[in-house]
Amino acid sequence: MxxxxxxxxxxxxxxxxxxxxxxxxxxxxxxALPSGCRASFFIVxxxxxxxxxxxxxxxxxxxxxxxxxxxxxxxxxxxxxxFAPPDYHLLLDRGPACALSSDAPVHFSRPSIDVxxxxxxxxxxxxxxxxxxxGANQDGAEGLAAVGRAGGRTVVQDPGDAAVAFLxxxxxxxxxxxxxxxxxxxxxxxxxxxxx
Numbered sequence: 001m002x003x004x005x006x007x008x009x010x011x012x013x014x015x016x017x018x019x020x021x022x023x024x025x026x027x028x029x030x031x032a033l034p035s036g037c038r039a040s041f042f043i044v045x046x047x048x049x050x051x052x053x054x055x056x057x058x059x060x061x062x063x064x065x066x067x068x069x070x071x072x073x074x075x076x077x078x079x080x081x082x083f084a085p086p087d088y089h090l091l092l093d094r095g096p097a098c099a100l101s102s103d104a105p106v107h108f109s110r111p112s113i114d115v116x117x118x119x120x121x122x123x124x125x126x127x128x129x130x131x132x133x134x135g136a137n138q139d140g141a142e143g144l145a146a147v148g149r150a151g152g153r154t155v156v157q158d159p160g161d162a163a164v165a166f167l168x169x170x171x172x173x174x175x176x177x178x179x180x181x182x183x184x185x186x187x188x189x190x191x192x193x194x195x196x
Contacts, residue, residue, distance in 0.1 A: 006153050006179050008193050012078075012127040013092075014039055015120040015147065017113030019046040019135030021163025023055070026133070027062060028183060030081065032191040035064035039193065041081040042070070042090060042098075042120060044111045046135070049087035056083055070098040084111035091119035107139035117143025126151035131186075133157045135167025141174040148176065155179045157186060 018025060022045045030041075047053055053069060060067040063081060070082040076096040084090035089101040089111050099119075106112035117130050117140065130147035132140050134157060148154045154177045159165035161182040171177060181189065 017140035018133035021134035072100040089115040092123040113140030114143035121150035128152035134162035138170035141170040
């Protein structure tokens with residue numbers, strides 16, 4: 001585990017999981033992405049299931065990349081940010097393509113970070129970076145370990161820097177984790193995406 005900023009040139013996809021405090025953290029990170037970024041970003045944020053998500057609208061004005069809610073069977077486009085819709089698991093399928101599922105919640109969560117990370121690890125392997133941000137439950141810890149087993153890079157927000165430390169701490173316990181970064185370091189990672 002290290003605080004050195006990981007290289008991103010050979011990363012095709014980024015799976016991000018966040019819960020409590022995640023919208024604020026993502027506001028910093030997504031607004032830092034350069035317009036020429038070619039990686040695809042897949043994001044699960046635990047939000048209430050009964051309400052429509054406003055995340056694509058909120059982040060669409062703050063991010064230089066196209067931001068959308070993922071649709072079932074939608075081919076993945078490079079340089080695009082995909083949010084899981086409320087009350088559906090977001091998975092990655094061959095193609096690659098997005099897939100949506102209404103299977104049972106995982107760790108009381110649908111969408112589930114674990115489900116996204118597991119499927120993304122199967123599709124992208126060593127070309128995937130998994131990132132766990134602030135959160136109040138352990139959904140995502142097992143999924144991040146799956147990313148590591150598939151050869152992908154694993155990154156956790158420093159629990160001391162997170163709005164809610166429970167999820168980052170759970171991911172570190174599940175480990176091993178390649179990188180533990182502060183929000184400032186994560187912002188640097190996103191701002192320089194693909195440069196190194």
